[in-house]
Amino acid sequence: MRIEAYERIFMVLAALMLALGIVGIAIGALVAGVHVPSPAGRVDPRTLSTTPPFDQPGLRELGGGKYEAVIVARAWQFQPNEIQVPVGSTVTFTMASPDVIHGFVLTGTNANVMVIPGQIAQVTARFDQPGEYVWVCHEYCGFGHHLMFGKVVVR
Amino acid sequence: MSATARPQVVSGGGAIAREGIFLAEQLWPIKGQLALALVGLAVGGLMGLMQALDRVGVVIYKAFLMQSYYQGLTIHGVLLAFLFTFGFGNAFVSLMAIRGFERPLASTFLVQGAFWTMLVGTLLAAYAILRNQATVLFTFYAPMRASSLFYLGAALLVISTLLTTLNLVLTRRAWQREHPGERTPLLGFVGVVTYVMWALASLGVVVLVVFFLLPWQLGWLRTTDPQFNRILFWFTGHAIVYFWLMPAYISWYLLVPRQVGGRVFSDSLVRLVFILLLIFSVPTGLHHQYVDPGIPTIMKVVHLVTTFSVVYPSLVTAFTVMAALEDGGRARGGRGLLGWIWKLPWGDPSVAAQLLAMLVFVLGGATGIVNASYNLNNVVHNTSFVPGHFHMTVGTAVALSFIGITYWLVPYLTGRELMGRRLALAQAWLWFVGVLLFARGQIAAGLLGEPRRSSIGEAPYRELISAGIDNWLTAIGGTLMVVSGALYFIVILWTVFAGRRLAQPMEIPVAEMRFGARETSPLWDRLGFWFLVAVVLVVIAYVPLFVLYLPLHSVSPPIKVY
Numbered sequence: 001m002r003i004e005a006y007e008r009i010f011m012v013l014a015a016l017m018l019a020l021g022i023v024g025i026a027i028g029a030l031v032a033g034v035h036v037p038s039p040a041g042r043v044d045p046r047t048l049s050t051t052p053p054f055d056q057p058g059l060r061e062l063g064g065g066k067y068e069a070v071i072v073a074r075a076w077q078f079q080p081n082e083i084q085v086p087v088g089s090t091v092t093f094t095m096a097s098p099d100v101i102h103g104f105v106l107t108g109t110n111a112n113v114m115v116i117p118g119q120i121a122q123v124t125a126r127f128d129q130p131g132e133y134v135w136v137c138h139e140y141c142g143f144g145h146h147l148m149f150g151k152v153v154v155r
Numbered sequence: 156m157s158a159t160a161r162p163q164v165v166s167g168g169g170a171i172a173r174e175g176i177f178l179a180e181q182l183w184p185i186k187g188q189l190a191l192a193l194v195g196l197a198v199g200g201l202m203g204l205m206q207a208l209d210r211v212g213v214v215i216y217k218a219f220l221m222q223s224y225y226q227g228l229t230i231h232g233v234l235l236a237f238l239f240t241f242g243f244g245n246a247f248v249s250l251m252a253i254r255g256f257e258r259p260l261a262s263t264f265l266v267q268g269a270f271w272t273m274l275v276g277t278l279l280a281a282y283a284i285l286r287n288q289a290t291v292l293f294t295f296y297a298p299m300r301a302s303s304l305f306y307l308g309a310a311l312l313v314i315s316t317l318l319t320t321l322n323l324v325l326t327r328r329a330w331q332r333e334h335p336g337e338r339t340p341l342l343g344f345v346g347v348v349t350y351v352m353w354a355l356a357s358l359g360v361v362v363l364v365v366f367f368l369l370p371w372q373l374g375w376l377r378t379t380d381p382q383f384n385r386i387l388f389w390f391t392g393h394a395i396v397y398f399w400l401m402p403a404y405i406s407w408y409l410l411v412p413r414q415v416g417g418r419v420f421s422d423s424l425v426r427l428v429f430i431l432l433l434i435f436s437v438p439t440g441l442h443h444q445y446v447d448p449g450i451p452t453i454m455k456v457v458h459l460v461t462t463f464s465v466v467y468p469s470l471v472t473a474f475t476v477m478a479a480l481e482d483g484g485r486a487r488g489g490r491g492l493l494g495w496i497w498k499l500p501w502g503d504p505s506v507a508a509q510l511l512a513m514l515v516f517v518l519g520g521a522t523g524i525v526n527a528s529y530n531l532n533n534v535v536h537n538t539s540f541v542p543g544h545f546h547m548t549v550g551t552a553v554a555l556s557f558i559g560i561t562y563w564l565v566p567y568l569t570g571r572e573l574m575g576r577r578l579a580l581a582q583a584w585l586w587f588v589g590v591l592l593f594a595r596g597q598i599a600a601g602l603l604g605e606p607r608r609s610s611i612g613e614a615p616y617r618e619l620i621s622a623g624i625d626n627w628l629t630a631i632g633g634t635l636m637v638v639s640g641a642l643y644f645i646v647i648l649w650t651v652f653a654g655r656r657l658a659q660p661m662e663i664p665v666a667e668m669r670f671g672a673r674e675t676s677p678l679w680d681r682l683g684f685w686f687l688v689a690v691v692l693v694v695i696a697y698v699p700l701f702v703l704y705l706p707l708h709s710v711s712p713p714i715k716v717y
Contacts, residue, residue, distance in 0.1 A: 007474055010470075018470075025459065028530050035530060039450070101298075107620060146224075
C-alpha cells in the first residue's frame with residue numbers, strides 16, 4: 001500500500017493517541033473508581049407496586065453514613081422526588097419503572113443511569129458538599145417528560 | 156470569483172449527455188429521491204426553530220400546529236435522520252456508482268423501487284406522526300406505543316436503502332464481469348462498501364421492527380423486552396451514523412480534491428479507510444448503552460475497544476483529505492506553511508460549505524470521543540451535550556457537506572446554472588457560525604446537567620440548572636442555522652425554477668490519484684472477504700452479549716404516553 005512518509009507518522013501517532021485514551025479510561029475505572037452502572041437484577045414492571053423494595057419507595061439508612069434511596073420512576077414523576085441526607089453521605093439510588101423508559105442524571109455528580117422497565121437501575125453518589133442536587137429524567141417518556149425531576153438536599 | 160472556482164465544465168458533452176450510461180429511466184428515481192431528501196431537510200429543519208427557541212422559554216409548538224414539543228421533535232428526528240440522509244445517500248451514491256463504473260445501474264427496477272418505497276414509507280410515517288399517533292421520537296423505544304403505520308413507514312425507508320444496496324452490489328458484479336482481473340473503480344467501490352456496511356447494520360432494526368414491535372403493536376405479542384429492544388436498536392443505531400457520514404467522505408476524498416485542483420495520494424489508502432469503516436462500524440452499538448442497567452459490564456468494555464477502533468479511519472481521513480487539499484492549494488500558488496489554505500477556492504459555495512463542514516467535524520469528532528469514553532460518558536450521557544455533539548457531526552459534517560454537494564449536483568441534474576452564489580456562500584458561513592454557537596450552548600448546558608430531548612422551556616427545573624447564557628447561545632445558534640436553511644432553499648428553488656440553462660453539460664468533479672487502482676493490491680478490492688471479517692467482528696461483539704443477557708425478559712405491554 002502506498003502511504004506517504006508524514007502520513008505514516010500521523011497514522012502511528014493517531015493509533016497511540018487512541019491507545020492512550022483507553023489507558024486513561026482504565027485508570028479512571030481501576031484507580032479512581034469511576035464505573036458505569038452494572039446489572040442489579042430484573043423486576044416485573046406490571047407488579048412493581050407490590051414488589052419489594054419498590055412497594056415502599058423512600059430513603060433507608062444502612063449505617064456508617066450509607067443510605068439507599070428506593071425510587072420509582074413513572075410517567076411523569078419520581079417517587080419520592082426529594083430526599084435529605086447529611087454531608088458526607090454515600091447514597092445508592094435503586095430505581096425501577098412501571099411503565100416506559102425513563103432516565104436519571106444527578107447534576108454535579110457522575111450518577112447517570114437509564115431506568116428501563118424490567119431492569120433494576122442502580123447508581124451511587126457521595127455528597128461531600130452541602131446544597132441541593134437536582135436530578136432530572138433524561139429520556140423522553142411522553143407528554144409530561146420535562147415535569148419529571150427531584151432533588152437531594154444535603155445538610 | 157475566479158473561473159476555476161466553478162464546477163468543472165468540459166466541452167464536448169458532459170456525463171449527463173452520455174447516452175447509454177445515464178439512462179433517463181434511472182435518473183428520474185435518483186432525482187426523485189434527492190427531492191424527497193430536500194423536502195425532509197426543509198420540513199425537519201424548520202422544526203429546529205421551535206426547538207431552539209424553546210431553550211429560552213419561547214414555546215411556540217402550537218404555532219407549528221403541533222400537539223406538543225415532542226411531536227415537532229419527532230418530525231425533526233425522523234425527517235432529518237432517516238429521510239434526508241437516506242434520500243440523499245441513495246441518490247448521490249447511485250449517481251457516483253454510475254459515474255464510477257461508467258455503466259448504468261444493473262437494475263432499473265431496483266432504483267425505481269427504491270424511490271417508490273421511500274415515497275410510500277415517508278407518507279405512511281408522516282401520516283402517523285402528523286396525527287399524533289407516533290410521537291415517539293426517531294428512537295421509538297419500546298414500550299412506548301406508536302401506530303403500526305409508523306413502523307411500516309420506517310421499515311419501507313430502510314427497505315429503500317436495501318434495494319439500493321442490492322443494486323450497487325449487482326452493478327459492481329456486472330462491471331467485474333465486463334472487466335475481468337481489474338480493480339473496481341474507486342468511486343464505485345466506496346459507495347458499494349458504504350451500502351454493504353449499512354445492510355449488515357440494518358439487521359438490528361429490521362429484526363426489532365419485524366419480530367418485536369410490529370407483532371407487539373398489532374397484538375400478536377402481548378409483551379416485549381425493552382432492554383433487549385434497545386440492544387437491537389443500537390446495533391443499527393451507531394452504524395447508521397457512519398451510513399450518514401460515508402457519502403460525505405466520498406465527496407471529501409474523491410470530489411472535493413478535484414474541486415480545489417488537488418490530487419488524492421493513493422487509491423489503496425482510501426480503500427483501507429472505507430474497509431475499516433465497514434468492519435468496525437457495527438460492533439460498537441453498546442457505547443450508546445454504557446449506562447443501561449441490564450447489560451453486562453464486560454460487554455460494555457468490549458464495545459469501548461471497537462468504538463475506539465472505528466475512530467481510527469476518521470483520524471486517517473483528517474490527514475489524507477487535508478493533504479489532498481494542501482496539494483490543491485499549492486497547485487494554485489499557495490506558499491508557506493499555511494498559505495495554501497487561503498488559495499483554496501473559498502468563493503465556490505460547494506467548496507466553502509464542505510471545507511467548513513470538515514472544520515466543524517474536528518470538534519464533532521472530539522466530542523464524540525468523550526461520549527465513547529466509557530466512564531467519562533457518565534458526565535454527559537443523555538444531556539444536551541449529546542445533541543451539541545451530533546449537530547457538529549451529522550448536523551454539519553454531513554448536512555452541510557450534502558448541501559455543498561447539491562451546489563454542483565442540482566445544476567448537474569437540472570442543466571441549470573447555480574443562482575445566487577453569494578447567497579449560497581452566506582448560507583454556508585451562517586450555518587458554520589450558527590452551529591458553533593449552538594453546540595457551545597448545548598455542550599455547556601449538558602455539562603451542567605441539562606437533559607436532551609426535553610422541552611426545557613416548559614420544565615419546572617429550568618431555573619435550577621443555571622444554564623441561562625448557554626441556552627441563549629443554543630437558541631441564537633439554532634435560529635441562525637434555520638435562517639441558513641431558508642437561504643439554501645431560496646438558492647435551490649431559484650436554480651431549479653429560474654436558473655439559466657447551462658451552455659454546456661457539466662462533468663462530475665472526480666479527483667485524480669497519484670497512485671491509482673493499478674497499484675492497489677487485490678486484497679483491498681475483496682469486498683466479500685472484508686464483509687466476512689465484519690460479520691465475524693459482529694459475532695464476537697454481540698453473540699456473547701446475547702448469551703449473557705438471555706433469556707428475554709418480555710414484561711412490557713405497549714403504553715401510549717403522549
